[in-house]
Amino acid sequence: MQIIRTVQGLREVTAGWRMAGKTVALVPTMGALHAGHMALVDAGRRRADHVVVSIFVNPAQFGPNEDLAAYPRREAADAAMLDAGGVDVLWAPDVATMYPAGFASSLSVGGVSERHDGAARPGHFDGVATVVAKLLNQVRPDVALFGEKDWQQLAVIRRMAADMDVPVEIVGVPTQREDDGLALSSRNAYLDDEQRAAARAMPRALGEAAAAIARGDDVAQAMATAERRLLDGGFGSVDYVTLCDAETLVPVVAVDGRPLRLLAAARIGTTRLIDNLAVAVE
Numbered sequence: 001m002q003i004i005r006t007v008q009g010l011r012e013v014t015a016g017w018r019m020a021g022k023t024v025a026l027v028p029t030m031g032a033l034h035a036g037h038m039a040l041v042d043a044g045r046r047r048a049d050h051v052v053v054s055i056f057v058n059p060a061q062f063g064p065n066e067d068l069a070a071y072p073r074r075e076a077a078d079a080a081m082l083d084a085g086g087v088d089v090l091w092a093p094d095v096a097t098m099y100p101a102g103f104a105s106s107l108s109v110g111g112v113s114e115r116h117d118g119a120a121r122p123g124h125f126d127g128v129a130t131v132v133a134k135l136l137n138q139v140r141p142d143v144a145l146f147g148e149k150d151w152q153q154l155a156v157i158r159r160m161a162a163d164m165d166v167p168v169e170i171v172g173v174p175t176q177r178e179d180d181g182l183a184l185s186s187r188n189a190y191l192d193d194e195q196r197a198a199a200r201a202m203p204r205a206l207g208e209a210a211a212a213i214a215r216g217d218d219v220a221q222a223m224a225t226a227e228r229r230l231l232d233g234g235f236g237s238v239d240y241v242t243l244c245d246a247e248t249l250v251p252v253v254a255v256d257g258r259p260l261r262l263l264a265a266a267r268i269g270t271t272r273l274i275d276n277l278a279v280a281v282e
């Protein structure tokens with residue numbers, strides 16, 4: 001696996017692949033890799049001849065009170081995992097390469113980015129859309145893969161790529177979970193043993209609510225019960241539990257035949273966890 005740190009070096013390698021008629025998959029990450037990321041890599045390898053994984057802890061998507069400095073950075077361990085996973089290139093630019101002096105642009109995706117995490121984390125999705133647009137321009141992949149765990153992020157990126165006519169297929173890969181259902185996340189590393197045990201309330205509360213809604217229970221009641229389950233289970237506060245249109249993320253108060261997604265964000269101590277589930281309505 002090659003580790004590349006300059007845009008020119010990256011372009012030389014990917015141009016060679018394209019000239020040879022090979023396809024390219026991109027897996028954008030912020031590092032601190034776990035099995036969830038490796039599922040994206042595996043999906044990329046199944047869909048393309050070459051896989052590029054980017055590791056870039058993107059300052060533009062962290063708010064002033066968020067954990068940019070504390071975000072785990074362990075490139076050597078990540079590189080070893082990616083190498084063993086059959087990745088061709090680790091694209092690891094530094095901040096000055098991604099945002100050189102004079103950088104002045106920002107992509108803002110309306111609608112889909114405005115609610116839920118967009119409201120809780122102002123500017124977050126502008127930072128995500130901007131960096132992902134740059135990564136897509138740098139790598140020019142045929143396919144780019146993102147985890148469904150960050151459902152709203154996936155919806156924002158799909159919207160951005162469609163709106164900007166980026167010639168790439170955006171693929172969502174199902175959430176990878178621990179045995180007790182907790183979604184794999186780099187943020188799980190912040191949880192102590194007691195918090196980790198409490199965190200299982202998140203998939204349980206969502207699973208119960210999704211099943212209740214699917215069998216026709218009142219939507220507002222199901223979401224209120226989920227919120228109560230999170231608080232009783234050990235979460236300190238709940239940012240939101242919401243049922244929404246799976247594509248536009250507009251909240252839904254009753255089941256109406258559209259694909260629906262149940263989203264939640266809640267805090268244990270200083271750690272904010274998010275998760276989501278499809279609601280399978282007949």
Ligand code: PAF
Pocket residue numbers: 028029030056058061128131132150153
């Ligand atoms: O999901 C992430 O790790 C990041 O938000 C992404 C998509 C790599 C953009 O920085």
